[in-house]
Amino acid sequence: MQLFPDLLVGPALAAAATLAPVLPPQPVPSSTRLGLPPTRQNPWQRNGRAMLAEATTDPDAAIRQAGLDWTVERVDLRCADTLDPVPEFSAIRRSDTNGILGVVGPDYEPFQNAAMFQVFRDLAQVGRDDGGRPFAIETAGAFQGGKVVWALAHLADLGIRIGDDEAKTYLLVSSGHTGNRTLIIAPTTVRVVCQNTLRMAEAEARENRRRPGLAGGFAIKHTPGIHEAVAEAKAAFAATVQDHATTASVWKHLAAKPLTSRLESTFMAQVFGTPGPDETDRARSLRKSREERIAAILASPTSQVRGTKDSAFSLLQAVVEYVDHDRTTRTAEGGDADESRLFSASFGSGAALKARAWDAILEVA
DSSP states (O other): OOOOHHHHHSHHHHHHHTOOOOOOOOOOOSSOBTTBOSSOOOHHHHHSEEOOGGGGTOHHHHHHHTTOOOOEEEEEEEOTTTOOEEEEEEEEEETTTOOEEEEEOTTOOOOOHHHHHHHHHHHHTSOGGGTOOOOEEEEEEEEGGGTEEEEEEEEEEEEEEETTEEEEEEEEEEEESSSSOOOEEEEEEEETTTTEEEEOBOSSOOTTOSSOOBOOOEEOOOOSSHHHHHHHHHHHHHHHHHHHHHHHHHHHHHHTSBOOHHHHHHHHHHHHOOOOTTOOHHHHHHHHHHHHHHHHHHTSGGGOOTTTTTBHHHHHHHHHHIIIIIOOOOOOTTOOHHHHHHHHHHHSHHHHHHHHHHHHHHHHO
16 A cells, blocks of 8 residues: 655655754754753653663674663462462563563563574674665663563664754664563664654554554564574664655655644644543643643754754654653652653653644644
């Protein structure tokens, strides 16, 4: 099925392709910008560890530098008062800290961190003639004490640029030890000017959808055998290249759509809803704070980039920037608020909000 044929060859894309010549980007002021930080930090680098030297291409070095060179094992569960075993359930225990990461059923097989990094060896086996792309492991880390582990690999030749607005393409590889997470590879973009993370558009819309949603990624079974592993890696690259082409087309369409007050109000209502007559004082305060924050982002340099300024694309990215950097997220006592926000923005309610914003912008633009 061919998606967005009007975007791929129509006037919207043609207009986007003939944007004004690239000029040097304007410097971001060193002072605060309307209450926002002068620059945005990369949340992945803040949560994880940046890979150095050989770790960018050597999975063994990467897992050590990331501090993920530990294993997990099943241990019996027992009642605290009688010490009787709990039938059919086991705990997953981390080897280096003895911390309990999750409770699983009898059919669950632990998936080690080393197996997740094996994915990069499989990807490296795919040559360019077979659809492979050069990549470098850039950052890796863990959420919630190791319940979810992840790594980001940069695909240098699959970036997206619209005028001065640049985004880098990554493969986000994640796995979990809680019994309800599989190994997933998700094609992802990081917008340079604001360090926003947004998953790529899916190359083909799912059933009952008229437009492509954000790519959910694809599960890797990682069955034994080099041929099966390389075949899965080829499929991962092929899907990423297709998603990249769709994403670039849709982004250029959005960048060519002028931002109007009507488009903005309709979009915001679809993403966040409209207040009802019984809105509480707390809900009103949270809504006002959110609206002021997004308005500040829209007026800041991250939304004033040549090529995407005053467009539907800048509106979408303003909401993504809010979710990634400013949205208040429930954090456990003593927990790290930045880590909680990144986890939510990648796997939780924040990710769902970004997906809703994506659907809404395609609807109104």
